[in-house]
Amino acid sequence: MSTRRVLIGLLAAPIAWTMHLLMSYAIIAVGCSFGWLTGTRVAIAALTVVLTLAALSSAWATLRDWPRPIRLIEWAAHTEQDEPMHAFLRGLGLLATLVFVLSIVLGGFGSLMVPLCAQAVHH
C-alpha cells in the first residue's frame, strides 16, 4: 500500500468530521434564516450519512489491504514486519475512524432530535 493511501486512511475520518461540523453549522444557519426546516433536516441527515460512509469506506479500504490478518497484540507491540511503518499508520487510521465516526453520528442525529432553529436558551 502506497504511503499516500496510508495517509489518506489516517486523515480521511478526521477530515470527514471537520467537514461535517463546518457544513452542518452553515446549513443550519442558512436554513434557519430562510425558514427551510424540513430541507435543513434532510440536508443534515444526508450529510451525516454520506460523510459517515466516506469515513467507513476509507477504513474498509485500509482493512482490505492489510498484508495479513491483524493480531492486535502484535500490532500494539509493533514488532518488526513488512512495511512496519505503514502497518503502524494503518492501525492508527482504523482507530481514528472509530472515534470520528462516533462523533459524526452523535452530532448529526443528535441535532435532529432537538428543535431545529429554537435557541438553546429561551430568554
Added chain:
Amino acid sequence: MPATDLSVYDPPAEFSQEEIDRFNRTWSAPRGIFGMIRTVNNIPVAQRYMATGFAFFIAGGFMALLLRIQLGTPENTFLDAETYNQIFTMHGTTMMFLFVIPFIEAFANYMLPLLLGTRDLPFPRLTALSYWTYVFGGLFLYSSFLFGVAPDGGWFAYVPLTDREHSPAINMDYWDIGLSVAEVAAMGAAAELIVAILRMRAPGMSLARMPLFVWAMLVTAFMIIFAFTPLIVGTAMLELDRKGLTTFFMPEFGGEPLLWQHLFWVFGHPEVYIMFLPAVGIVSHVVQTFARRPIVGYPLMVIAILTTGFLSFGLWVHHMFAAGISASATTFFTATSLVIAIPAGVQVFCWIATLWAGRPVWRTPLLFVGGFLAIFTLGGLTGVMLASVPFDQQAHDSFFVVAHFHYVLIGGVLFPLFAGLYYWLPKITGRLLSERLGKWNFWLMFIFFHLTFFPMHIVGLLGMPRRVYTYQAGLGWDGYNLVSTIGAMGFAISVLLFLVNFAWSLKRGEKAGRDPWQSDTLEWSQDSPPAQAQFQMVPSVRSRHPLWDQETLAETDPQRDRLLDDMKWRPLDWRGAVVVSVLDGEPQGIVHVPGPTAAPFVMSVGFLFLFAGLLLDNVTSLLLGGVITLIALVLWFRPQRTESLALEEIPTGGTPDRLPLLVGGVRSNGFWGTIVLLLVLATALATAIASYFYIGPGVADWYPPRPPVPGFDAWGSLALTVIGAAAAGWFVNELRRGRRPRSLTPMLVVAATSAAALWLLVRAYGATGVSAAGSAYGSTVMLMLGFQMLLAILLVAMAMTGVLWGLLAPDDPRGEGVAINTSLVTAFTLASAVIVMFIVYATPYLW
C-alpha cells in the same frame, strides 16, 4: 537490562585534541552580556525561557492570592472593584499566555533535541526571537500596572464590554497589543517544533519509534498554528474597532458581538488541550520509567493524542451555550465534548495498566502523576457535566466553572509539569532534587489544592457567580470562601517549597549522572547537564526504547554508517545537523544550523517600539520600530560565513557515500518552514472569510446601494498576481526538469508584479465604495483586501531577497532555495486572490 554501550559518543581515536576543541568551540554559546544577546543555542535560550515563564507563574500566583484575600470574607474592602477586575484579568492572562504555553514550549526547546537525538532545533534564531519577543511583550503588558491601566475586561475580553464605548481607556489596548506579541512568540516556537520533529530526528527514529512527549509536542505545535491564528486575527479586529477604524463587533453598524466569542473560543478551547497534551507526554514518560516497563498500548496513546488534537477544534461553542445559539447547532458541540472524553479515558487506562503491569517505584515524579490522575479525573467528570447544555445553563458563569477548569488545568497541567520538573531537572542541572522535600512539596500541593478548589464546586452550585469582587454575607457562601482562601495560602507555600528544593539541589543535590532513573530514551544517554554540543556522534535508533533494548547507539548498518561520517564529531567550524525522512527516519541530508547573532534581539527591540507606537498612536515610535525591524531583517538574512564553509565542505548533490548538504528544495528546513507559514496564512484567510460570512447575511441595511463591481484595479491586481505566480512556477518547473535556470529574472518579475498589485489593491478597495468604519460589511471587505495587501508586501520582501542573491551570487544554491520558497508563497497568493475576489464581488448578489 544490560546498560547500553555509550562509547559511541567518544571521539574517534584518530581525532586530535585540537579538532575536538574546534568542534566544541563551534557549538559553544558566546559569553558576557553581549554574548547573552547573541546566543541562539537551544540550551541557554530554553533555560532563560523556562526561568522567565516560572517567574510569570509566581506573579500570576501572587495575583491569585490577592483575589482570594478579597473573597475570603464577605463585603471585603481589600481590593476595590476596578483593581479586582484588573487583577483577575491579569491573573488569567498571565497564566494562560505568559506562563503555561511559553513554559511548555521552552521545556520542549530544551528537551526535544535531546529526545530526538539531534544537535539543535532547525531555526535557532527563531527560538531566540520567540524568547526576546515574549520577554518584551510580557514586560510591556505588566508595565500597564505602573500606569494604573492594567487590562480589566477579563482574559477573554468579551465585547461589547471591551469596545471603545464601554472601555475607553487604554487598558484593553494593552491587552490586545501585548497579547499579540505573546501569540507571535508562541507561533514562532511552534513552527520550530514542527520542523524539528518531522525532519531532525536521529536516524532510524521512525514515527512509530518517537517518544510520546515528542508526539504530544508535534500535535500541540500544529494546534498552536491553527488555534492562535484566529486569535491574532480577532485581536487585530478588536484593536481596529477600538481605534475607530472598523466596526466588526458593533451591532449599530451591522457588526456581531458574538463573532468575537467565536473567534476567541475557537482559540480558547484548543488552548486548553495545547496545555494538556504536553502534560500527557510528560506523564507517559514518568509512568514508563517508574513502572520499569514500556507504556501499555503505545499506538492507543498516539491515536488518543491525535484525536484529541483534532476533536479539540470542535468543542468551542460549549463556552457559548448560554449565548442564544440554536439548540441543533449546539448539539454538535455537545456531542464532540462528550466524545473527546474517550481518548482521555484511553490515556488514563493505559497509564493505570502500565502501573498495574509494572513494578512502580513511587518517587516524587510518580507521586505528582498520581495526583494528576486523581485531580484530572475529577475535573474531567465535571467537564462532562458542563458539556450537557441543560446542566450548563445552571452552572454557566458560576464558581462551579471556576472549580472545573482549575481542576483540569492545575490537575491536568501543573501537576504533570511538576512531575516533569522533578524528572528532568536532574538532566538540566546535573543534580537530583531532595526526595524528602519533594514528597512534602507534593502532599502539601495536593491537599491544599483540594482545600482551595473543591469548595468552589459547592459555592458555585449555591449560586455564587464568578468574576464578582465581593458578595453579601449570609448567602451561605462565607465558610466555603474562607476555606478556599486558606487553601490558597497553603498552596502558595507548597510552590515556595519547590523553589527551596530547587535552590537546595543546585548546591547540595546528589550528582545525577547520565541516567539516574535507568530510563529508556535518548536524553539519558547524554551528560547531565548536557554539553552545548549535544550528540557529537549521531546515535542510531532501532527501538522505541533505545537505552533499554539496544546494546549500542552506534550505527550497525555499514552503508548508513558511511553516510554519517561527515557528522562524527564534525563539522568542525560550522554547525551541522542531520535531516531524516518524515515517516521512516532515513537520513536524507545535512543542514547548516545558524550560529550566534544579535538579529533576533534587535528585531524584538523593533517590535517593542512598534507595540508602543500602536498603543499610544505615536507615529515616531512606529517609524523607529519599523526601521529597527528592517535592520534586524538585513542582519538575519545576510549570507553567513559559516554557510559558505558548509557549501565548500559538503556537496549539495550528495554521493553514494556522502549525505548532501540541503540548502534549498523540498528537503530543506527552509522549505518546510515556508509550508508552516502557509498554514498560518491559510488559517488567517479562513478566519477573515468566516467573519465575512458570519456578518454578511444580516447587514442588508448597511450595504452600498449596489454591490461592488471589479474594475481595472481589481482585475489588474489579479492579472499581476497571475504573472508573478507564473514566473515563479516556471522557475520551479525548470528545476524539476533538471535544468538550472538563473533565479534573478523570475524574482524580479515577482517583486515588480507584487509591488504593482499592492498599489492596485489599495485603489481597488477605494473603488468598492464601502467604508470599513461605516459598516461591519465594509470592515470585513477591508479585512480580506488588507490580507491580500499583506501577502503582496511579504512577496516583495521575499522576492527582493531572491533578487539580491541573483545579482550578487547567481550560482549560489541559497538563492535557488529562496526562489523555491517564494514560489510557494506566490501560488498561495494567487489562490487567495481568486477566492477573495469571488467573495468580495460575487457573494453580495447572494443576499
